[in-house]
Amino acid sequence: MNAFDVLKERGYIAQSSNEEAVKKVLSSEQVTLYCGYDPTADSLHIGHFITLMALSHLQKAGHRIITLVGGGTASIGDPTGKNDMRKMLTWEDLKQNAEGIKKQISKFISYENDRGVMVNNVDWLLGLEYLPFLREIAVHFSVNRMLTFECYKTRMEQGLSLLEFNYMVMQSYDFLQLYKNYHCTLQVGGDDQWSNMLYGIDLIRKKEQAEVNVLTFNLLLTSDGKKMGKTEKGALWLDANKTSPYEFYQYFRNIQDDDVYNCLCQLTFLPMDEVRRLSALPGEKMNDAKKVLAYEITKIIHGELEAKKAEETALALFSGSGSNENMPTKELSREELTAELNIILLLEKTGISPSRSETRRLIEQGGLLINSEKMTDLNQLIQLEDFKENELIVQKGKKTFIKVKLI
Numbered sequence: 039m040n041a042f043d044v045l046k047e048r049g050y051i052a053q054s055s056n057e058e059a060v061k062k063v064l065s066s067e068q069v070t071l072y073c074g075y076d077p078t079a080d081s082l083h084i085g086h087f088i089t090l091m092a093l094s095h096l097q098k099a100g101h102r103i104i105t106l107v108g109g110g111t112a113s114i115g116d117p118t119g120k121n122d123m124r125k126m127l128t129w130e131d132l133k134q135n136a137e138g139i140k141k142q143i144s145k146f147i148s149y150e151n152d153r154g155v156m157v158n159n160v161d162w163l164l165g166l167e168y169l170p171f172l173r174e175i176a177v178h179f180s181v182n183r184m185l186t187f188e189c190y191k192t193r194m195e196q197g198l199s200l201l202e203f204n205y206m207v208m209q210s211y212d213f214l215q216l217y218k219n220y221h222c223t224l225q226v227g228g229d230d231q232w233s234n235m236l237y238g239i240d241l242i243r244k245k246e247q248a249e250v251n252v253l254t255f256n257l258l259l260t261s262d263g264k265k266m267g268k269t270e271k272g273a274l275w276l277d278a279n280k281t282s283p284y285e286f287y288q289y290f291r292n293i294q295d296d297d298v299y300n301c302l303c304q305l306t307f308l309p310m311d312e313v314r315r316l317s318a319l320p321g322e323k324m325n326d327a328k329k330v331l332a333y334e335i336t337k338i339i340h341g342e343l344e345a346k347k348a349e350e351t352a353l354a355l356f357s358g359s360g361s362n363e364n365m366p367t368k369e370l371s372r373e374e375l376t377a378e379l380n381i382i383l384l385l386e387k388t389g390i391s392p393s394r395s396e397t398r399r400l401i402e403q404g405g406l407l408i409n410s411e412k413m414t415d416l417n418q419l420i421q422l423e424d425f426k427e428n429e430l431i432v433q434k435g436k437k438t439f440i441k442v443k444l445i
Contacts, residue, residue, distance in 0.1 A: 083274055226252070
C-alpha cells in the first residue's frame with residue numbers, strides 16, 4: 039500500500055489540488071514535501087499532532103519532509119478562523135517559541151541522512167525589500183479573488199488589516215522558495231489552510247512554469263463536529279509542563295465512544311486490523327479500547343515511561359491500587375492553612391476551581407469529593423488532620439483528580 043492509500047485509509051486526507059497526480063507521485067517516486075508551523079506559542083497542541091502523524095507516515099514511506107517553522111509569518115499572524123487580529127509577538131518571543139516547537143517536531147520527524155530538513159521562513163522573509171517584493175511577487179495576486187476565500191470573508195465585518203492581508207502572499211512565497219531551493223513539489227497542512235495553500239500553486243506556475251500540488255488533512259474533530267483538544271485549562275498541549283502526561287492520558291481515556299475509531303486511526307500507529315477490532319468492542323468493553331488509545335498516544339508524545347506512569351496513576355485513582363505519585367498536584371503553604379480555610383477558599387487558593395460559583399455548583403450537584411468523601415457544606419473547614427502525609431485528594435466530577443500537597 040502506498041503512502042497516499044495509507045493516509046486515505048486512516049482518514050487523514052481532506053482535499054487535494056489534484057488527487058490523481060498526488061497519488062501517482064507518492065506511489066512512484068520520492069517526493070519532497072513541506073508542512074508549516076507558526077510559533078505563536080512555545081508548544082504545539084494536539085491539533086498540530088495530527089499533521090505530525092501524517093508526516094511520519096509519509097516519511098516512513100520514503101518521502102523527504104521539510105518542516106517549516108514560521109518565524110516570519112507568525113510575526114504577521116494568520117487571520118484564518120480568528121474574529122480579531124492576533125496579538126503581535128516580539129521578535130524575542132518568536133525566537134523562543136520557535137526553539138520550543140523545533141524540539142517538539144524533532145521527536146516525530148527524522149532529519150538524518152537527508153530524510154528531512156527543518157527551516158525557518160524568517161531567514162528569507164525578514165530581509166525582503168518592499169518595492170521589489172510588490173513588483174515581483176504581489177503583482178501575481180488578485181485582491182478580488184483573495185476576498186472570496188473563507189479566511190478573509192469571515193473577517194471583513196470585524197475589520198481586516200493590511201498586515202494580515204499579506205499572510206497568504208507570504209505563505210505562497212514560502213512554497214516558491216522551497217520549490218526553488220529544495221525542489222519541494224507538495225505542500226501539506228490542516229484543512230483550515232486550504233485557501234492559503236492554493237495560491238502557492240499559482241505563484242509557482244507563474245514564476246517557475248512548474249506544476250506543484252497541495253494536500254490537506256482533516257482537522258481533529260469530535261463526532262459532533264467540534265474541535266477536539268479543549269480542556270478546562272485551554273488547549274491540550276504537547277509540552278508536559280503545560281499539559282501533564284497524566285492529564286493528556288486522561289483526556290483520551292475519557293473521550294466519547296464515537297470518537298475512538300478516528301483517534302485510533304489518526305493518532306496512533308496501531309495496524310488497521312487492530313484499530314477495527316478495538317473500535318468494534320461492545321458496551322463497557324469500549325473502555326478497554328480507550329485505555330489502549332490513551333496509552334498509545336501518550337507513549338508517542340511523552341515516551342513509554344511517562345505513559346506507564348499515567349496508566350498507573352489512573353489505576354490508582356479508579357481502582358484503589360497502584361501509585362498516585364504522578365497525579366496533577368497543587369501546592370498549599372502551611373501559612374495558608376488557617377482556621378478560616380473552608381472548601382471554597384481551598385479550591386480558590388490552589389487554583390483548582392475557576393470561581394467560587396463553580397465550587398458552589400459542584401458541591402450542590404454532589405460533584406466534589408475530598409479524600410473520597412462527598413462535600414455537602416460550602417463552609418466546611420479544611421484542617422491539618424485532613425492531610426494524610428501532607429496530602430489530600432480533590433475529585434471534581436467523575437474524572438478529574440488533583441492532589442493538594444501541603445508545603
